[in-house]
Amino acid sequence: MMEIRFHGRGGQGAVTGVRVLSTALYYDGKFTLGIPMYGTERRGAPVVSFLRVSEGRINERDLVHEPDMVVVLDPLLGKTVPITEGLKKGGLVLINHPHGGLETGIGGPYKVATVDATKVAMETIGRPITNTAILGAFAKVTGIVTMKSLEEAARHQWSGRIADMNVKAIQRAYEVATEPVDVSGIKAQEVKREDRFSRNVSSWRLYRPVFNDSKCVGCRRCYILCPEVAIVMKENKAVVNYDFCKGCGICFEECPTKAIDWVQETI
Amino acid sequence: MNVSQKFEVMVGNKAVAHVARLVRAKYISAFPITPQTTIVQYIADMVANGEIDAEFVNTEGELSAQASALTAEAAGVRAFTATAGPGLLYMHHPMHATSNGRIPLVMAIMHRGTKGMDPDLSDMMAQRETGWMMLECENGQEILDTGIMAYKVAEDDRVRLPCIFAGDGYILSYTDEPIDIPDQAMVDAFLPPYKSKIPLMPDQGEESRRLLMAQWGVGQDPQKRWRDQQQAMENAREVIKEVNDDFRKAFGRGYGDGLVEEYRTRGAEAVIVAAGTIASTARVAIDRLQADGKKVGLVKLKAFKPFPADDFQRIAPKVRAMGVIDRNISLGTGGWAFSEIRNAIYDVEERPRTLQFHAGLSGKEVRVQDIMKIAENTLKAASGAEASAAAEWV
Numbered sequence: 275m276m277e278i279r280f281h282g283r284g285g286q287g288a289v290t291g292v293r294v295l296s297t298a299l300y301y302d303g304k305f306t307l308g309i310p311m312y313g314t315e316r317r318g319a320p321v322v323s324f325l326r327v328s329e330g331r332i333n334e335r336d337l338v339h340e341p342d343m344v345v346v347l348d349p350l351l352g353k354t355v356p357i358t359e360g361l362k363k364g365g366l367v368l369i370n371h372p373h374g375g376l377e378t379g380i381g382g383p384y385k386v387a388t389v390d391a392t393k394v395a396m397e398t399i400g401r402p403i404t405n406t407a408i409l410g411a412f413a414k415v416t417g418i419v420t421m422k423s424l425e426e427a428a429r430h431q432w433s434g435r436i437a438d439m440n441v442k443a444i445q446r447a448y449e450v451a452t453e454p455v456d457v458s459g460i461k462a463q464e465v466k467r468e469d470r471f472s473r474n475v476s477s478w479r480l481y482r483p484v485f486n487d488s489k490c491v492g493c494r495r496c497y498i499l500c501p502e503v504a505i506v507m508k509e510n511k512a513v514v515n516y517d518f519c520k521g522c523g524i525c526f527e528e529c530p531t532k533a534i535d536w537v538q539e540t541i
Numbered sequence: 542m543n544v545s546q547k548f549e550v551m552v553g554n555k556a557v558a559h560v561a562r563l564v565r566a567k568y569i570s571a572f573p574i575t576p577q578t579t580i581v582q583y584i585a586d587m588v589a590n591g592e593i594d595a596e597f598v599n600t601e602g603e604l605s606a607q608a609s610a611l612t613a614e615a616a617g618v619r620a621f622t623a624t625a626g627p628g629l630l631y632m633h634h635p636m637h638a639t640s641n642g643r644i645p646l647v648m649a650i651m652h653r654g655t656k657g658m659d660p661d662l663s664d665m666m667a668q669r670e671t672g673w674m675m676l677e678c679e680n681g682q683e684i685l686d687t688g689i690m691a692y693k694v695a696e697d698d699r700v701r702l703p704c705i706f707a708g709d710g711y712i713l714s715y716t717d718e719p720i721d722i723p724d725q726a727m728v729d730a731f732l733p734p735y736k737s738k739i740p741l742m743p744d745q746g747e748e749s750r751r752l753l754m755a756q757w758g759v760g761q762d763p764q765k766r767w768r769d770q771q772q773a774m775e776n777a778r779e780v781i782k783e784v785n786d787d788f789r790k791a792f793g794r795g796y797g798d799g800l801v802e803e804y805r806t807r808g809a810e811a812v813i814v815a816a817g818t819i820a821s822t823a824r825v826a827i828d829r830l831q832a833d834g835k836k837v838g839l840v841k842l843k844a845f846k847p848f849p850a851d852d853f854q855r856i857a858p859k860v861r862a863m864g865v866i867d868r869n870i871s872l873g874t875g876g877w878a879f880s881e882i883r884n885a886i887y888d889v890e891e892r893p894r895t896l897q898f899h900a901g902l903s904g905k906e907v908r909v910q911d912i913m914k915i916a917e918n919t920l921k922a923a924s925g926a927e928a929s930a931a932a933e934w935v
Contacts, residue, residue, distance in 0.1 A: 309717075333824040336906055
């Protein structure tokens with residue numbers, strides 16, 4: 275049995291991508307389980323899903339903890355998500371990245387293949403939805419699924435012009451994907467987040483609230499309304515724990531004394 | 542594996558929608574609630590596309606979903622509804638009316654627990670005394686097949702009781718897997734058209750009074766309904782077995798005897814008992830342990846109501862320990878399956894030791910190695926080691 279973990283962001287189509295791949299593998303005579311992880315993720319938040327592939331029926335209904343392969347739909351995810359966690363020694367990473375496997379910042383006893391899926395998606399679909407483009411690269415670097423089945427599965431999922439665009443994305447990605455390279459000599463880049471399953475939602479933020487103590491009158495509106503309970507009151511002033519702040523902006527909107535600044539996040 | 546055109550890679554919730562289509566439900570009511578929501582979406586699509594010829598009503602809540610579905614079924618058309626978690630709790634009141642009316646309504650449940658959104662059996666457990674039959678499924682294929690079988694069991698004249706078919710929410714709702722969709726003609730041949738037994742007019746004998754609240758002053762035994770319904774539940778055990786056999790003949794698939802399925806229990810000194818997706822993962826644990834020469838098997842529990850007491854009485858003398866895994870708890874008592882199994886085997890002279898495990902509540906992941914540990918503890922108890930009477934939380 276082969277076990278694969280997919281990393282993406284909400285809205286990139288990781289779930290649909292896994293379904294199309296699952297269907298294609300099935301056309302090639304394999305049994306598959308495509309397992310999405312659902313939570314309170316919103317568009318842009320890091321998400322994971324899993325795929326099991328086997329010659330016979332699969333009974334495991336737990337999650338995949340030690341994958342044989344990791345597929346990453348977004349080149350920036352590696353900064354905040356430990357994408358090689360649990361990956362077996364000698365395991366393969368396929369990442370959406372504009373450069374070759376040695377320049378992705380991924381290091382350790384693994385092999386890394388790349389495809390510029392964002393560029394492929396922009397050229398073929400016109401939107402940065404990378405889920406189908408990555409599948410063409412998947413077919414090339416793994417050899418476990420045929421392009422014929424991938425095309426058939428894409429045409430089962432979509433129809434007409436949308437299907438044509440996605441099929442084109444799959445074919446283009448197959449052509450431009452780079453071969454896997456050994457990255458055991460490369461030092462892995464540091465990942466800020468430690469726990470994949472924690473409730474840390476800081477990576478969801480595009481903006482952060484910054485509290486101005488001199489204007490805060492201690493009315494507790496933000497404290498009561500914060501949906502993530504990220505705000506606590508200390509000495510009658512609002513204090514935010516940024517690990518739990520997803521950047522929804524409710525506190526900023528509701529503050530009656532305009533004591534909160536809304537500051538854009540930078541990498 | 543054998544590739545057939547009928548197969549499609551789909552999620553469990555879509556398999557449920559296909560049940561409503563294949564049984565030719567004429568009235569479908571539902572209120573969307575996670576993780577059941579996409580069932581409603583798939584059904585709405587199928588109705589809009591003309592694949593299902595039914596009146597589909599998106600009700601304002603689950604109470605009306607149940608009340609209108611039971612009424613449609615009583616009036617004479619096959620009906621369908623589906624819910625989860627708090628939605629099921631909201632249905633509780635009219636669910637009694639459905640069983641009291643001996644209305645063979647069938648409903649899908651995608652489990653969502655009562656202490657959050659994650660799955661466990663606490664939603665269905667809160668309906669234990671509503672008089673519904675309850676069948677649990679371990680994968681998408683079993684959901685589709687059990688849904689079809691449920692109608693045949695419920696509508697059997699010896700039973701005429703409503704039936705739930707259930708699966709673990711999220712884990713089955715959203716997992717894509719290849720599922721065989723039976724041909725409509727084969728389902729039509731398997732499941733005859735539905736006829737209501739309830740006369741529409743109030744003066745047509747005892748049957749016409751089923752839906753009335755008033756039982757007093759009609760000169761009959763006030764306990765009669767309870768006795769009749771208990772008899773129907775007892776009858777359902779045999780009917781479920783028959784329907785499971787018929788299904789196997791027609792479609793080439795069956796699920797044990799319809800109530801429980803024994804997996805690699807031949808020569809086993811101990812068995813573990815599990816239901817739903819835990820039973821599926823347990824197959825892997827049992828395979829690994831038997832490869833190591835450990836004599837432990839699996840009994841998959843499929844029917845929670847009627848409870849297959851006779852199956853456990855048959856299995857009990859053959860093993861020295863049973864480890865029961867419950868994805869539920871009756872607070873103040875213990876696990877649902879554990880309590881029922883102990884009750885069932887009390888009169889068996891050579892009865893095995895029983896161990897109680899709680900796992901997977903509020904969606905806690907149950908891994909292969911968790912079940913291996915449970916199975917090994919059960920095996921130790923079988924060989925005479927000290928076994929704690931207290932439940933173990935995994």
